[in-house]
Amino acid sequence: MTAPGKQPPSRTFGEPILISGPDGDWNRVRADLAEHACAVLYARLDDWRPERAGGPRLRALLGRDWARYLDLTHPEVRTRFASSRVLLKFAAAAALRVPPQSVELGYTPSGRPYLRGYDGVQISLSHTENLLLVGLATGAVIGVDAERSDRVLYGPNLGRHLCTPREVELIEAMDPAERDTALIRLWTLKEAYSKAIGLGMQFRFTDFGFETDGTPTEVRRPDGTPGTGTEWAFRTFYLDDEYTISVATGDSGFGGTGDTQAHTTLDGGIVDALTEALGDDETEAGAENEWW
Incomplete structure (x- = not known):
């Protein structure tokens, strides 16, 4: 169910996409990016708990966030931090068609996450209780937020x-x-x-x-x-009468793109280095499941 009202003429939105683990409907995420230049996806924390990956794989997935993860002492905060970042990396990897462990997150001074080396896709992240929420956009900045509807x-x-x-x-x-x-x-x-x-x-x-x-x-x-x-x-969307989520997108002035594959957004030398390090077979469909 969505909030009533008229769509602004500048950009449209697809319905939020439920992703129940690494085998989620990533093709639908890519389709929304192609049609709307943005995609909103959500997941339940229990489907993305970090212990499912195991220590070495989780470390590979978290990358630079591994040290921050280890510094967190509260178990629930730690779990939510890891799960949300892993989901965000799988989502970005689906858009860019690269292995999730090759995606690195950076953070602005205000804490806003971005994809290192991938200027073509902007990202946003929110989580509350059992809900994880991710926004992806091309040619635009994006922000997402979620709260319990009964707050x-x-x-x-x-x-x-x-x-x-x-x-x-x-x-x-x-x-x-x-x-x-x-x-x-x-x-x-x-x-x-x-x-x-x-x-x-x-x-x-x-x-x-x-x-x-x-x-x-x-x-x-x-x-x-x-x-x-x-x-x-x-x-604004309402999920299962339980959560209220809102999305904001603002035109970056460079237009959208229907092609978000990494080779069009990364320097060729970086792509070659990734390919050599990871192997061609890592980019094949289903390879991301080896990292879960």
């Missing part, structure tokens, strides 16, 4: 922490039973947009807003006037 956000300090003055006015005028649903949607949209522009929590949620009636729209200024145009597109 309670309504309270007396909306204007101090979450909402613009215009949003506070609209929320207070709503039926009390609808307020938290609207606020969760606003929260996830703001998180997704902040991730897409690379600022994370550095951009105060009281400084920008969205419509509260469930329609996809541009970013709004605190007074409710438009703050962006059709270069940005937004969408």
